[in-house]
Amino acid sequence: xxxxxxxxxxxxxxxxxxxxxxxxxxxxxxxxxxxxxxxxxxxxxxxxxxxxxxxxxxxxxxxxxxxxxxxxxxxxxxxxxxxxxxxxxxxxxxxxxxxxxxxxxxxxxxxxx
Amino acid sequence: xxxxxxxxxxxxxxxxxxxxxxxxxxxxxxxxxxxxxxxxxxxxxxxxxxxxxxxxxxxxxxxxxxxxxxxxxxxxxxxxxxxxxxxxxxxxxxxxxxxxxxxxxxxxxxxxxxxx
Numbered sequence: 001x002x003x004x005x006x007x008x009x010x011x012x013x014x015x016x017x018x019x020x021x022x023x024x025x026x027x028x029x030x031x032x033x034x035x036x037x038x039x040x041x042x043x044x045x046x047x048x049x050x051x052x053x054x055x056x057x058x059x060x061x062x063x064x065x066x067x068x069x070x071x072x073x074x075x076x077x078x079x080x081x082x083x084x085x086x087x088x089x090x091x092x093x094x095x096x097x098x099x100x101x102x103x104x105x106x107x108x109x110x111x112x113x
Numbered sequence: 114x115x116x117x118x119x120x121x122x123x124x125x126x127x128x129x130x131x132x133x134x135x136x137x138x139x140x141x142x143x144x145x146x147x148x149x150x151x152x153x154x155x156x157x158x159x160x161x162x163x164x165x166x167x168x169x170x171x172x173x174x175x176x177x178x179x180x181x182x183x184x185x186x187x188x189x190x191x192x193x194x195x196x197x198x199x200x201x202x203x204x205x206x207x208x209x210x211x212x213x214x215x216x217x218x219x220x221x222x223x224x225x226x227x228x229x
Contacts, residue, residue, distance in 0.1 A: 041225070043223040099215035105155055106155055108153075
């Protein structure tokens with residue numbers, strides 16, 4: 001079945017540092033890929049998505065590129081802020097999972113001033 | 114703004130006392146989902162509705178039921194909450210695509226359930 005493996009945290013960075021959270025996947029066919037962010041005590045917010053190979057999703061300074069050859073969708077941001085502190089989930093949807101969201105385990109990011 | 118709304122945001126119930134959580138959406142999506150999320154874990158799908166068709170996950174306990182009276186509303190009923198049911202409950206919606214797939218899921222803010 002489908003699966004998502006993401007870098008387990010916690011990740012602690014200083015403000016303005018560069019962020020990478022690795023995410024790789026196994027899926028049937030051609031999945032759509034997502035990054036969701038969850039702030040403390042809140043629901044999940046869609047951060048960005050990509051639906052086909054070589055697509056780049058971007059939002060709020062975050063970027064991720066759908067790499068089919070390496071089955072990866074790594075999340076990056078050039079300069080993190082304290083307000084980026086949250087849990088980040090990599091996820092996919094594919095026909096192999098009957099179009100249900102398959103999540104990674106989540107990565108807790110803490111950004112210190 | 115179109116959105117997914119969950120009420121209440123915080124719910125406290127007693128062990129064994131039935132509780133209902135509600136979700137509404139203004140996105141006019143035909144698929145609605147209920148997830149359970151425990152601390153430091155990814156959300157776990159309990160069930161979903163495709164229009165009026167109910168789809169239960171194989172490992173969802175019978176203690177959890179759901180109703181969808183119309184496109185906009187969906188309810189989660191926990192018939193006899195146990196201490197292990199304390200969690201965040203998330204509602205999400207998506208469109209069904211013409212080729213049989215599903216579009217992006219959009220989540221509500223969640224209801225934090227405490228069982229005393």
